[in-house]
Amino acid sequence: MSSVVDKSKVPWWVSNLIVPIVNLILALLVSALFIFIAGENPIEAVKLIIYGSFGYIEGFAYTLYYTTNFIFTGLAFAVAFHCRLFNIGGEGQAYIGGLGVYFAAIHFSFLPVPIVWILAIAGAIVFGGAWAFIPAYLQAKRGSHVVITTIMFNFIASSLMIYLLVDVIRDTNQMGPHTIAVAKELWFPTFKEFGELIGIKVRYSPLNLSFLLAIAASVFVWFLVWRTKWGYEMRAVGHNTQAAIYAGISPYKNIIIAMVISGGLAGLLAINEVLGVHHKIVSGFPAGYGFTGIAVALMGRNHPIGIFPAALLFGILYQGGSEVTFDMPNISRYMFVAVQGVIILFSGALENLFRPQVESFFVNKLNIRKKG
Amino acid sequence: MVSPILELKNINKSFGHVHANKNINLTINKGTIHGIIGENGAGKSTLMSIVYGLYQADSGKILVNEKEIKLRSPRDSIENGIGMVHQHFMLVENFTVLENIILGFEGELIFGKNLDKAKSDLKKLCESYKLNIDLDSVISDLSVGIRQRIEILKSLYRGAEVFILDEPTGVLTPQEVDELFKILRSLKEEGKTIVLITHKLNEIMDLTSEVSVMRQGEVVGHTNTSNTDKEKLAEMMVGRSVLLRINKSEAKKGDVVFSVRDLVVKDDLNVTRVKKISLDIHAGEILGLAGVTGNGQTELLEALSGIRKVESGEIYLFDEKISDQDNYLNPRDLKEKGLAHIPEDRQRMGLVTEFKAHENLIFGYHHQEPYSKSSILQEKEIMSFSKKVMEEYDVRPTSPNLITSNFSGGNQQKIILSRELNENPKVLLIGQPTRGVDIGAIEFIHQRLIDMRDKGAAILLVSVELEEVLSLSDRIVVMFDGNIVGEKINKDVTDRDLGLLMAGVA
Amino acid sequence: MEIFADLASLLNSTLRISTPLIFAAMAGLFAERSGVIDFSLEGKMLTAAFVAAVGSYYFGSPWLGLILAIIACVSLSMLHGFASVTHKGDQVVSCVAINILMIGLTTALAAAWFGQAGLTPTLTDEQRFLEITFPFADAIRSIPIIGFIYSDILSGHYIFVYLAYISVPIVFWIVFKTSFGLRLRAVGENPSAVDSAGINVFAMRYKALMINGVLIAFAGAHLSTAVNANFFREMSAGRGYLALAALIFGKWHPKTALIACLLFGFTDALQIRLQGVELPAIGTIPVQLIQAIPYVLTVVLLAGFVGKAIGPRAIGQPYIKER
Numbered sequence A: 001m002s003s004v005v006d007k008s009k010v011p012w013w014v015s016n017l018i019v020p021i022v023n024l025i026l027a028l029l030v031s032a033l034f035i036f037i038a039g040e041n042p043i044e045a046v047k048l049i050i051y052g053s054f055g056y057i058e059g060f061a062y063t064l065y066y067t068t069n070f071i072f073t074g075l076a077f078a079v080a081f082h083c084r085l086f087n088i089g090g091e092g093q094a095y096i097g098g099l100g101v102y103f104a105a106i107h108f109s110f111l112p113v114p115i116v117w118i119l120a121i122a123g124a125i126v127f128g129g130a131w132a133f134i135p136a137y138l139q140a141k142r143g144s145h146v147v148i149t150t151i152m153f154n155f156i157a158s159s160l161m162i163y164l165l166v167d168v169i170r171d172t173n174q175m176g177p178h179t180i181a182v183a184k185e186l187w188f189p190t191f192k193e194f195g196e197l198i199g200i201k202v203r204y205s206p207l208n209l210s211f212l213l214a215i216a217a218s219v220f221v222w223f224l225v226w227r228t229k230w231g232y233e234m235r236a237v238g239h240n241t242q243a244a245i246y247a248g249i250s251p252y253k254n255i256i257i258a259m260v261i262s263g264g265l266a267g268l269l270a271i272n273e274v275l276g277v278h279h280k281i282v283s284g285f286p287a288g289y290g291f292t293g294i295a296v297a298l299m300g301r302n303h304p305i306g307i308f309p310a311a312l313l314f315g316i317l318y319q320g321g322s323e324v325t326f327d328m329p330n331i332s333r334y335m336f337v338a339v340q341g342v343i344i345l346f347s348g349a350l351e352n353l354f355r356p357q358v359e360s361f362f363v364n365k366l367n368i369r370k371k372g
Numbered sequence B: 001m002v003s004p005i006l007e008l009k010n011i012n013k014s015f016g017h018v019h020a021n022k023n024i025n026l027t028i029n030k031g032t033i034h035g036i037i038g039e040n041g042a043g044k045s046t047l048m049s050i051v052y053g054l055y056q057a058d059s060g061k062i063l064v065n066e067k068e069i070k071l072r073s074p075r076d077s078i079e080n081g082i083g084m085v086h087q088h089f090m091l092v093e094n095f096t097v098l099e100n101i102i103l104g105f106e107g108e109l110i111f112g113k114n115l116d117k118a119k120s121d122l123k124k125l126c127e128s129y130k131l132n133i134d135l136d137s138v139i140s141d142l143s144v145g146i147r148q149r150i151e152i153l154k155s156l157y158r159g160a161e162v163f164i165l166d167e168p169t170g171v172l173t174p175q176e177v178d179e180l181f182k183i184l185r186s187l188k189e190e191g192k193t194i195v196l197i198t199h200k201l202n203e204i205m206d207l208t209s210e211v212s213v214m215r216q217g218e219v220v221g222h223t224n225t226s227n228t229d230k231e232k233l234a235e236m237m238v239g240r241s242v243l244l245r246i247n248k249s250e251a252k253k254g255d256v257v258f259s260v261r262d263l264v265v266k267d268d269l270n271v272t273r274v275k276k277i278s279l280d281i282h283a284g285e286i287l288g289l290a291g292v293t294g295n296g297q298t299e300l301l302e303a304l305s306g307i308r309k310v311e312s313g314e315i316y317l318f319d320e321k322i323s324d325q326d327n328y329l330n331p332r333d334l335k336e337k338g339l340a341h342i343p344e345d346r347q348r349m350g351l352v353t354e355f356k357a358h359e360n361l362i363f364g365y366h367h368q369e370p371y372s373k374s375s376i377l378q379e380k381e382i383m384s385f386s387k388k389v390m391e392e393y394d395v396r397p398t399s400p401n402l403i404t405s406n407f408s409g410g411n412q413q414k415i416i417l418s419r420e421l422n423e424n425p426k427v428l429l430i431g432q433p434t435r436g437v438d439i440g441a442i443e444f445i446h447q448r449l450i451d452m453r454d455k456g457a458a459i460l461l462v463s464v465e466l467e468e469v470l471s472l473s474d475r476i477v478v479m480f481d482g483n484i485v486g487e488k489i490n491k492d493v494t495d496r497d498l499g500l501l502m503a504g505v506a
Numbered sequence C: 001m002e003i004f005a006d007l008a009s010l011l012n013s014t015l016r017i018s019t020p021l022i023f024a025a026m027a028g029l030f031a032e033r034s035g036v037i038d039f040s041l042e043g044k045m046l047t048a049a050f051v052a053a054v055g056s057y058y059f060g061s062p063w064l065g066l067i068l069a070i071i072a073c074v075s076l077s078m079l080h081g082f083a084s085v086t087h088k089g090d091q092v093v094s095c096v097a098i099n100i101l102m103i104g105l106t107t108a109l110a111a112a113w114f115g116q117a118g119l120t121p122t123l124t125d126e127q128r129f130l131e132i133t134f135p136f137a138d139a140i141r142s143i144p145i146i147g148f149i150y151s152d153i154l155s156g157h158y159i160f161v162y163l164a165y166i167s168v169p170i171v172f173w174i175v176f177k178t179s180f181g182l183r184l185r186a187v188g189e190n191p192s193a194v195d196s197a198g199i200n201v202f203a204m205r206y207k208a209l210m211i212n213g214v215l216i217a218f219a220g221a222h223l224s225t226a227v228n229a230n231f232f233r234e235m236s237a238g239r240g241y242l243a244l245a246a247l248i249f250g251k252w253h254p255k256t257a258l259i260a261c262l263l264f265g266f267t268d269a270l271q272i273r274l275q276g277v278e279l280p281a282i283g284t285i286p287v288q289l290i291q292a293i294p295y296v297l298t299v300v301l302l303a304g305f306v307g308k309a310i311g312p313r314a315i316g317q318p319y320i321k322e323r
Helices: A012-037 A042-054 A057-082 A090-107 A113-142 A146-168 A191-198 A210-227 A229-239 A241-246 A251-267 A269-278 A289-299 A304-327 A334-349 A355-371 B044-051 B074-079 B097-102 B113-128 B144-157 B174-189 B201-207 B230-238 B297-304 B331-336 B346-350 B357-361 B379-392 B409-422 B439-454 B466-472 B495-502 C002-033 C041-059 C062-086 C091-114 C146-154 C159-177 C179-189 C191-196 C201-227 C239-249 C254-274 C287-291 C293-302
Strands: B004-015 B018-029 B033-037 B059-064 B082-085 B162-166 B193-198 B210-215 B218-224 B256-266 B272-282 B286-290 B312-317 B320-323 B339-342 B427-431 B458-463 B475-480 B483-489
Touching: A012 A042, A012 A334, A012 A355, A012 C091, A042 A057, A042 A304, A057 A090, A057 A210, A057 A229, A057 A251, A057 A269, A057 A289, A057 A304, A090 A113, A090 A146, A090 A251, A090 A269, A090 A289, A113 A146, A113 A251, A113 A269, A113 C293, A146 C239, A146 C287, A146 C293, A210 A229, A210 A251, A210 A269, A210 A304, A229 A241, A229 A251, A241 A251, A241 B346, A251 A269, A289 A304, A289 A334, A289 C091, A304 A334, A334 C062, A334 C091, B004 B044, B004 B193, B018 B033, B018 B044, B018 B193, B018 B218, B033 B044, B033 B174, B033 B201, B044 B082, B044 B162, B044 B193, B074 B082, B082 B144, B097 B113, B097 B144, B097 C179, B113 B144, B144 B174, B162 B174, B174 B193, B174 B201, B193 B201, B201 B230, B210 B230, B230 B495, B256 B297, B256 B458, B272 B297, B272 B458, B272 B483, B286 B439, B286 B466, B286 B495, B297 B427, B297 B458, B331 B339, B339 B409, B346 B409, B357 B379, B357 B409, B379 B409, B409 B439, B427 B439, B439 B458, B439 B466, B458 B466, B466 B495, B475 B495, B483 B495, C002 C041, C002 C146, C002 C159, C002 C179, C002 C201, C002 C239, C002 C254, C041 C062, C041 C091, C041 C201, C041 C239, C062 C091, C062 C201, C159 C179, C159 C201, C159 C254, C179 C191, C179 C201, C191 C201, C239 C254, C239 C293, C254 C287, C254 C293, C287 C293
Parallel strands: B033 B193, B033 B210, B082 B162, B162 B193, B286 B458, B286 B475, B339 B427, B427 B458
Antiparallel strands: B004 B018, B004 B059, B210 B218, B256 B272, B256 B312, B312 B320, B475 B483
């Protein structure tokens, strides 16, 4: 057992940077072991990941496209987490958010393009937030654990959307379960088009304007959580509900607000997928991004400044991962789901596993430097 | 023939830099009822927890029947015949009495013969000690008095020879207290030894044959009960420590601004803790509420500050009713009406320790201007306010960005104080203001409270520290067992007078 | 007689579909009664399904597959215990991590070792558990009522089905009629009381988690080596969460949890039966919406419209010794 460290002497960069990095390294080592068990060479895999994710410009663009989604879902989980709520429902909230985008883009397409975009964004937020409202209400009023209810709502969203896509809003001229396409003018400009504008030639990639929306959302979340009264109250309720009541803050109100905003952020994923990439609602478009958001948020310590690099890391894993799955037939994309699980394990549940050793190591090292 | 059954030699125990037990030497003789008396923080409970094996002493020896033993866990203590009835009962709410008693001592894996034997053994024990307990009833249905008897029966069943009772009568009605004393006396007749930890002097005089007095971690006196009296014991209990009497002028008392009528308040376990209290507080005075912890002060403060509902009775603020059995205003409304509350438990209630200092400095006022405009926190105003207030109240280090858990207890308290006092409340409710606070800060805090009083605020000061109450109050009331048992103007009142009242002696 | 055939098939399906839920609920019961949250039933069930299928395939025996599945699940439960009990980490995060990890790892390894997007090889009859027909089932079938129950509803199930129903009274007996069970329940309600009786709280919790691992393994093995003849990705399909809801609805008591599991099983069986069927006045309910019924039911149960459930008092709080 290491000695007890005086917490106030530990520099912030050790607890918030070094320890998470140590946890990440441990997680990656375990992941390498998994790749080995699956019958492939982890070192080769790493090379492929690096090449695929930023070895060529379109690859990097793909990486940033994935990063966009992870920023949205990471922010979603983080906001709810600040109120001590585990919103596992990002998948479902993003899926339902797609309906909001659809209504705006299809039924209001006669309005000028920027207005439709704003309506679409609002729609995504409102529909995603609404899908989070019932679990929030049940948690606040009936104490029903938000983890189970949001997971159930993921399944329900899946069933509901498939039904709608097959029977109600289907594009009847096509075979697959998806909606009619959004009008071309409403498509978010892609990186390729941006490249053409400034004179560089790039091939197609799904990276689009939504990336900037994600950055804007990060700034918004930072502002909301740390610069507004609502964020302040959410955090108080999350840290110490008793004290919050003493201060006249309502836990009930804040649980609902936190979850609805969280759902709204997850909904924004639909903007990327529907307006930016597929240009229609495609069955299953949330594709696991909601769950990855959990890992991103935990790794990023629930702060936008940490979420961006964490989202980027996962973007690299996903894009590099698809290069790996392409070249190494033994590794499927599910391997990277497993990697996420390991990262959540080491960054979340076992985050304090080596914290005492790391912190006392640095405190001693710094003390020695002061003396010597 | 008096022989020692339990001896403690040079026991020391510290928690961080709090030295809870300093070189304790204590001898408990077999077949006696031995009292240990002292105020809050004297170290009585810590000592007994060591004897029961819940904590390990840092140094020293424990002897049972003159043989040294090592107590590494409650199991060792139980095997050495030591039983404990804790202040907070160790009972599983939805188990039956029988299940609670045999827990850990079932004697068999599959319930069968031993269970029946246990039942009949327990029935016999109940009869011999007249304990009158239904073994099949469920704990949640039982009154506090019966629960305590179950704890005693538990120790009897486990073969205890020494019974330690930690503040046993705090939750009992007078009749239940009488019944408990009957049981304790009959245990003694059977040759058992009882150690009674209490702050109530009449219990010591009624029951015990020997008494040890503890104060601030040490044993400061030991005598046969027949050789002493309440006054002498009270004096030893409160001691002649350094007086921190503040210089203050006469109070300029104004009208009654806060008043309480026939207030009855229950706690979370539905036990009545405040039993029909009435009080008035005038503007420009400090009303001190003295009393040992656990006599209803906590629940009273929670009711007065809008955190807990009242069973019956009324509370008035400036002639406006703010609480009765149907409704009560919440803390935010009360703040707007000029009432501030500094809670007893600063870490659990008064602060969010994970927040930075400047965030705690606006806690509860964060939604108001100038800290917030249109729901956006005004960083510049908050920071300049924080710096100003932290300097004014000498909070060290004067860093608004430092996370609150890194401040010492005294500085955390100053953060809360500065926050609440800065709003210039007209009524201030304050509990244990200097608990865990170092000497320098104590003086500072006391001076601030006097200043508030001089500006015309009405202050209710709830404290277990007699020195503090005597030093600051203009009037003093004492709370004992949920009632106000004495009211005095603070002129020529002595520690001894208050000590007697606090210990339940009229 | 159409109605009888329908009813028989419905009840028959109910018993079979409820089986993994029952094992999972019993597993959850042990963990949660000892004070440890277990949302990772889903991930563990999936793990057991994978390991049992692969184990049966390689060793040619479904029993060996089952044993390997038990080892795998107990390991995961110990991991959860290590993170939650020993390191006092956040129990919910630990569960979420295990779920996501195993959803990924099971399919990834299945794809790596057997190709084909996460399917393990189909098991031959020797490598899986087969249906068990009661003696003389054919002969008895013609007897009214008794035949109906004996031959059409009770006979012809996989061994896990019978084991599941037998497990319930055994669990009841362990939890309520032994000293181990008494201590288990006490640890989940008031760990201080247990500590003051000199019993090790942490050891009790680890033991509970071990039993949890064994029971959930049966649920997974049933899915991949009995009902189906292989593992396919994400085959647990939320059953772990349904079982949890059944447990909560059943107030953490084996008998009522069983009833809740049967309710879920019946709903699922009914849902399959109702697909494409024209109902009076409503018409045909879309397939996808019917499939959502179990999940909606879970939310309804959790919302406490059928009574509010209070769990073990000390659940989710790591036990800290010194006050």
